Amino acid sequence: MTLVKFNNGQKNRVANPWFNDVFDSILNDTYFTDKMVTKTPAVNIAETDNHFHIEMAAPGLSKEDFKISLDKNVLSVSVDKKSENIEEGKKYSKKEFVYNSFVRSFTLPESADQLNIEAEYTDGVLKLAVAKKEEAKFQTREIAVK
Known part of the structure; x- marks a missing residue:
């Protein structure tokens, strides 16, 4: 569930209208959600006759x-990845640490x-196939009318 803020076309213009417009574009909700919130990957779940x-x-x-x-009956997918990039320049050194981690449970x-259960990772998509028990597979048959 996502919460959406509506301002109905009205902005809080307390000090200076230009001041609010500048900070609306710099410090908006997308900036904070993109940079400061841990992201979990999007998931598609489908069911076929056998899987x-x-x-x-x-x-x-x-x-x-x-x-x-x-x-037990909880399938969990987790990633915990740390990468470090170091760039050396004239008189400075810059280090960037990037942590990618998430857990999704089903x-x-x-x-x-x-x-x-089978797993395959290709082209940036992790695909899991969970087979159904034999008695749970859809079985079709024709019923005769008496």
Whole structure:
């Protein structure tokens, strides 16, 4: 759920109108949410006759960065990555530390076969395929009218 602020076209013009307009563009909500809030990747979940499919958008990672675990009926995907970039220049040195970490957990239904889970990471998308138990697969048949 996302909270959206509406100002109905009115701005708080306490001191100077120019002052508020400048800070509206610099210190808006997108700046804070992009830079200061930990992001979790977007997920698509689909169901077919034989599998549950989970697709997670996680670009910029490698398959070694992911830790996928199953605890009872909770499937968890986590990443904890630290990278350090150092640039040397004339009379200065700059260090940038970047931490990428998240955990997404999914409660599997009883119809999921917990022994048959596959994961694949290609083109920035982690794809998980959770097979269904044989008795839970959709079975179609024709019923004769008596």
